[in-house]
Amino acid sequence: MPANWKNKGKYFLYKNKHRIFYRREGSGSVLLLLHGFPTASWDWHKIWPSLKEDFELVAPDFIGFGFSDKPLRYQYVILDQADLVEQLLDHLQLREIHILAHDYGDTVAQELLARFLEKKASALKLTSICFLNGGLFPESHQPRLIQKLLISPLGPLLTPFLSKAMLKRNFSKIFGPDTQATDQEIDAFYDLIQYNSGTQVFHKLIRYMA
Incomplete structure (x- = not known):
């Protein structure tokens, strides 16, 4: 499934060296789709066909995620992801x-909104933003145990043991009772994390919660 998604995408060079994957399709007003943690732009694949009927869609994989580069020696921070976008x-x-944003993408979208409101900080004109299922208010956010462990000094030690079963167990807690991910979707999510040796930087990606 993600292979078909990748085949329809393109890459651009960020900072003249990092290959960043993105999908672009459709026509009309531009709708930027920002994915969540720990997945990728493939998050949007189920609603992509209907959205592209009304919008020109642009959906990147953030650096460190999905089909984009995942450099080992890199500071994975929200400000940089906003620069990338x-x-x-x-x-x-x-x-x-x-902008339609989900989870991790919400935090990136908040930074883009702040820059837009500062006027001179961004050349973008944001027409609307929709935030989905994200920690918009840090003081009320309650990270899960696995997230707390990944943020902690134990994070680098845990990532080699990130298994498909562990991913499924944690995803089952955040999906709705009637919308649980199928085994095929779990396989796809896991493959996206593993792509480009992604588990080696996995613990660095979640530091935005710290």
């Missing part, structure tokens, strides 16, 4: 956008 949109010569 701005550079991608500049590369595509897109200025006026709507």
Whole structure:
């Protein structure tokens, strides 16, 4: 499933060296889709066909995620992910956008919104933003045990033991009772994490919660 998604995507170079995957399709107003942790732009595959009927869709994989590069010696921070999004949109010569964001993507979208409200901090014009299932208010966010462990000094020691069964167990707690991920979807999510030796940087990606 993700292989088909990848085959329809493209890459652009971020900071002249990091290959960043993205999908672009459809026509109309531009809708930027920002994915969650620990997945990728493939998050949107089920609603992609209907959305592209009304919008020009742009969906990147953040650096460290999905089919994008996952450099070992890298500071994975939200400010940098927002820079990445701005550079991608500049590369595509897109200025006026709507944003649909989920989870980790919410935090990136909040940074983009802050820059837009500061006027001079961004060339983007944000027409609307929809936040889905994210920790918008840090003081009320309750991370799960596995997230706390990954943030802790134990994080680098735990990532080699990240298994498909562990992923399924934790995903079952955040999916709805009637929308549980299938075994095939768990396989796909796990493959996306593993791609480009992703487990080696997995613990670094979650530091945005710290």
